Amino acid sequence: MFGEQDFVPTASPSQSMADQHESVSLCPPQADHATAAGHSWFPGPPPPMYSCTLTPELVAKAREELQEKPEWRLRDVQALRDMILKEHPTLRTRLDDAFLLRFLRARKFDYDRALQLLLNYHAGRKAWPEVFQDLKPSTVKHVLDLGFLTILPRPDPNGRYILFLQPGKWRSNDYPFVDNVRAIYLTLEKLIQPEETQVNGIVILADYTGVGMSQASNPGPSLAKKVVSILQDGFPIRIKAVNIINEPRIFKGIFAIIKPFLKEKMAERVTVVLESS
DSSP: OOOSSOOOOOSOTTSOHHHHOOOOOSSOOOOOHHHHTTOOSSOOOOOSSOOOOOOHHHHHHHHHHHOOOGGGHHHHHHHHHHHHHHHOTTOOOOOOHHHHHHHHHHTTTOHHHHHHHHHHHHHHHHHOHHHHTTOSHHHHHHHHHHTSEEEOSSOOTTSOEEEEEOGGGOOTTTSOTHHHHHHHHHHHHHHTSSHHHHHHOEEEEEEOTTOOHHHHTSSOHHHHHHHHHHHHHSSSOOEEEEEEEEEOTTHHHHHHHHGGGSOHHHHHTEEEEEEOO
16 A cells, blocks of 8 residues: 655755655665665654654653653563454554554553554555645645645744745645645654654644635645644644734634644643734
């Protein structure tokens, strides 16, 4: 269902995001230093054989916020791996250290919660084939070229990379809204590779300039529920804030569709920081 390689940064900041993605994989990543060296908006993924790439400051932050103890890290990964092999022996998943660490960090090294997140991750792929089938850059290039989303070139003061969304650039007659979801997911797969992102989390910044009734009617409740479900419970990434700028008058209607599916903590992280005049 997916390509053979994991994401590897391959383009300079002047090139399109589509050129920077490789396809999504369930297999361990293979190092490709020739294509990865010197090209990325943020550090590349750890090597296949796990070696911690966190700075001393991030090691301390992971210990304090995520309950990650460096001296127990590989023991914890092995414990999760053993649970998978014992309780879900037929699950088709990567089992390498770097991959499993994403789930442990996202659930503060709670084995049971990390395992459930992993199961949700794979269940979401299976249940939503229109998003995950043939998920590769060429199938979402039109979304990335439109400018619906991008990653800002520098992290915020807390070291969190910013996923910048501009839904007003999309029109319902351009292409199906689900293509935007595909592009978001592909981008998240790239974002979560660096260990620093696994510790710091990310920020979503949404500019609602130009959003009207055409965009407001998409997604509907069913699609919104699926998207929120993946972001909250089906992907190993910490979304630390969702900031809205240039809020249109119809934003309350848009948020009313999404809010019922948000957990309390996530709803509290949604902030309107700049209203449109």
